[in-house]
Amino acid sequence: MEVISVKSSTNSYQIIVGEAVRFKLSDFLKKDYSSILVVSDENVSALYMDDIVGNFPDKTVFKSVVGAGEQSKNIQTFYQLQTDAINFGLDRQSLIIALGGGVVGDLAGFAAATYMRGIDYVQLPTTILAHDSSVGGKVAINHELGKNLIGNFYPPVAVIYDVDTLESLNxxxxxxxxxxxxxxxxxxxxxxxxxxxxxxxxxxxxxxxxxxxxxxxxxxxxxxxxxxxxxxxxxxxxxxxxxxxxxxxxxxxxxxxxxxxxxxxxxxxxxxxxxxxxxxxxxxxxxxxxxxxxxxxxxxxxxxxxxxxxxxxxxxxxxxxxxxxxxxxxxxxxxxxxxxxxxxxxxxxxxxxxxxx
The missing domain is CATH 1.20.1090.10 (Dehydroquinate synthase-like - alpha domain)
Structure with a gap:
């Protein structure tokens, strides 16, 4: 396992890269969150959602699953995530976990940045591409007139990169x-x-x-x-x-x-x-x-x-x-x-x- 530290204007966070680290999430989270929402897409959810939820046997954990692919990074899916967060009763002490590639990371990160004016989120990238998008706190959705035009700079509290998940990539x-x-x-x-x-x-x-x-x-x-x-x-x-x-x-x-x-x-x-x-x-x-x-x-x-x-x-x-x-x-x-x-x-x-x- 390797660890890279990143300093931002709002917080410092760690990028943890290693094998099977998705089973050790509680080791890397510094807060005791009131509830957790795991956001994933339909492909990644089927593979790894249970692994992530299993980290929190004593927590209230909710799931939101979006369509796979860039076409889901839109205002409608973003609004649905906000609706899910409200219906699940997330508060300012809740955590959002983005489980997936760059689309899920951008979507879930932007939802976290804007829900109740901002709650914590963690990036759990499952693609090679997401090594880039999960680091740096750029979160956004697309507009039909351009990519990533609606978004924010909002750093995660951690990036936890389990390289074992890359074995399922096409x-x-x-x-x-x-x-x-x-x-x-x-x-x-x-x-x-x-x-x-x-x-x-x-x-x-x-x-x-x-x-x-x-x-x-x-x-x-x-x-x-x-x-x-x-x-x-x-x-x-x-x-x-x-x-x-x-x-x-x-x-x-x-x-x-x-x-x-x-x-x-x-x-x-x-x-x-x-x-x-x-x-x-x-x-x-x-x-x-x-x-x-x-x-x-x-x-x-x-x-x-x-x-x-x-x-x-x-x-x-x-x-x-x-x-x-x-x-x-x-x-x-x-x-x-x-x-x-x-x-x-x-x-x-x-x-x-x-x-x-």
Whole structure:
């Protein structure tokens, strides 16, 4: 078991990573909560809900199960969680446990941030992707006009990551998670990036996976501590997300998994970076790695005007100007503000480059 400590403006919390830690939750909770609500999706609930509830034989524990997938991260599901919390009689001394991937973590975290003006919550991530979303306290739901536009910064009281739960992941979920890992490597760690380029993500050992997760989580935690509310260096974590989020929204949530969309966004960011900053970036190496690991890179419908409008409404834009995280080099990220016409031209040349592959 490994422990990473994170300091936020409101509290300090620990990220606990290890095997079978889902059976030891009471060891990591510092308060005596009046009641507990476990929020999960229909897939994860069937696998692990009983394990979590079993931690609290002497507590009042309630369950809320939402639909699986990004399409559930909406105002209707959020409202249902609030209704459940009210009907179950949760109070300000209650705890919400988010059991699942990034969708559940964002939903349950945002419900906790807003119920009775904020109650404690714990992240129990069950996907590789959630190593990223569970750390840092960004919680949100989607709007049909853009991803994560309704949300808050609200840190958990703990992140408890049982790597045993990753054994149930399908290939798409593995792809999605490793896209965020390679993003973290690209912005902060050359050696990690080179190591990932040699990795077949579907055939990693438990030790390799835990090592990758710890490296990615430490990068995320260090950046979050430096810039909790994304006014500076935390923006670098959005590498690949400008186009990635726009594709998710335009194609319809769920058509591409989040990490699959981010993977395309990473290639686009590197494509733009090569032309604006450094022509020697490893675009071809990244493309080959993504292709070898079966990321869906082709047969994507790009609607440039729509994508640009979505990018301009993204929470990262300033005065309707699109901000993109680019790379001067591996582990040297920068933020550039680009005009619509520039983005359109880069998209056109990127599409030509991708079709030629």
């Amino acid at each position: 290939d798409r979920e593995i792809r999605s998670g490793y896209a965020e890992l390679i993003k973290e490597a690209l912005i902060a760690d050359v050696d990690f990036f080179r190591s990932l380029l040699k990795t077949d993500i579907y055939h990693v050992t438990n030790n390799q996976l835990q090592n990758h997760l710890m490296l990615g989580t430490k990068i995320k935690a260090q950046i979050v501590e430096m810039d909790e509310r994304e006014s500076g260096v935390r923006k670098h974590l959005n590498l690949g997300h400008t186009l990635g989020h726009a594709l998710e929204s335009d194609l319809g949530y769920g058509k591409l998994a989040h990490g699959e969309a981010v993977a395309i966004g990473l290639l686009f960011s590197m494509h733009v970076s090569e032309q604006l900053v450094n022509e020697k970036l490893p675009f071809e190496e990244l493309y080959e790695w993504l292709q070898n690991n079966r990321y869906p890179l082709n047969d994507i419908d790009y609607h440039n005007d729509r994508l640009i409008n979505i990018m301009k409404s993204d929470k990262k834009s300033v005065k309707s100007k699109i901000q993109m995280v680019l790379l001067k080099d591996i582990a040297v990220p920068i933020v550039k503000e680009l005009e619509d016409e520039e983005i359109d031209n880069y998209l056109k040349s990127f599409i030509v480059r991708m079709v030629a592959k």
